Amino acid sequence: MSQDGRPEHQRMLVMGILNVTPDSFADGGEHFAFDDAIKHGRQLIDDGADIIDVGGESTRPGAERVSLEDELDRVIPVITELHELGAIISVDTMRSEVAKAAIGAGATIVNDVSGGLADPLMAKVIAGSQQIQYIAMHWRGHSRDMQNLATYENVVSEVKDELDERVTELLKVGVSPEQIILDPGIGFSKTAEHNWELLRGVERLQLLGYPILIGASRKRFLGELIGADIPGDRDHATAAITADLARREIWAVRTHSVKPHRDAIEVIEELYF
Numbered sequence: 001m002s003q004d005g006r007p008e009h010q011r012m013l014v015m016g017i018l019n020v021t022p023d024s025f026a027d028g029g030e031h032f033a034f035d036d037a038i039k040h041g042r043q044l045i046d047d048g049a050d051i052i053d054v055g056g057e058s059t060r061p062g063a064e065r066v067s068l069e070d071e072l073d074r075v076i077p078v079i080t081e082l083h084e085l086g087a088i089i090s091v092d093t094m095r096s097e098v099a100k101a102a103i104g105a106g107a108t109i110v111n112d113v114s115g116g117l118a119d120p121l122m123a124k125v126i127a128g129s130q131q132i133q134y135i136a137m138h139w140r141g142h143s144r145d146m147q148n149l150a151t152y153e154n155v156v157s158e159v160k161d162e163l164d165e166r167v168t169e170l171l172k173v174g175v176s177p178e179q180i181i182l183d184p185g186i187g188f189s190k191t192a193e194h195n196w197e198l199l200r201g202v203e204r205l206q207l208l209g210y211p212i213l214i215g216a217s218r219k220r221f222l223g224e225l226i227g228a229d230i231p232g233d234r235d236h237a238t239a240a241i242t243a244d245l246a247r248r249e250i251w252a253v254r255t256h257s258v259k260p261h262r263d264a265i266e267v268i269e270e271l272y273f
Helices: 034-046 068-084 096-105 122-127 155-173 192-200 202-206 220-226 231-247 259-272
Strands: 013-019 051-055 089-092 109-112 133-137 180-183 252-255
Touching: 013 034, 013 259, 034 051, 034 068, 051 068, 051 109, 068 089, 068 096, 089 096, 096 109, 096 122, 109 122, 122 155, 133 155, 155 180, 155 192, 155 202, 192 202, 192 220, 192 231, 220 231, 231 252, 231 259
Parallel strands: 013 051, 013 252, 051 089, 089 109, 109 133, 133 180
Antiparallel strands: none
16 A cells, blocks of 8 residues: 555556467468467567457357367466476466466466356366456447447446456356456447447446456557458557556556557656656
8 A cells, every 4th residue: 555545556467368279250270270369478478468358259249159278278378388498378268168278277367258147167176276466347249149239328337237246157156356356348348439438437446446458459449440351450449448558557458459558658657657
């Protein structure tokens, strides 16, 4: 605690995305092969990633689910190798079996875009691993259906309430408050305007009392704003969001590129903290 009784300021973290998939929206196939995945993981580390988020299943709109076996085959060898390099690893999965195997391979964070709704056993796995942090994202359905569920009267209030409901259910199963991180699910069952409203209203989400992760990197709503059809051309727009979130002391951002975001955060740190 600081002398005035407030929590000590902590620099916002950067979670680097490592998609071991052939079909993710921004980089599908680029790091699908094991050697390519490890090479990119090393680059994320060199660029200053605080966490590497390894995922083996695309959650882009309309994506079909992969089998459990394929997901395990994609992510576990990569997590094992990067853990041996000393990286802090998050596994991006909705499956309790994958989460359990990833924890065994060295992951210390489970990033679940369904917030435990896709697999009723996920919360029990997290509750049984009290040293693991758990990111519960706001979610209303799988990729094939999610954009049909983007209906809100007040998106910030409804996302906040639905995240609060997930926290209540997680705590009932035995997940500790210290394990929980929340994500409002930018782009998941949200229109472009919903995404902007959530970003503008992020302080209201912070009132829930849990760390907040934001994943806006290269998403379509940014491309619509700046006229960038190619996801990689949206990095500067994403870095602008990162700078704003760093000023508002969000816990972390999840990004495809790392160095521009670390640079943006360093500028905000110098200006305000």
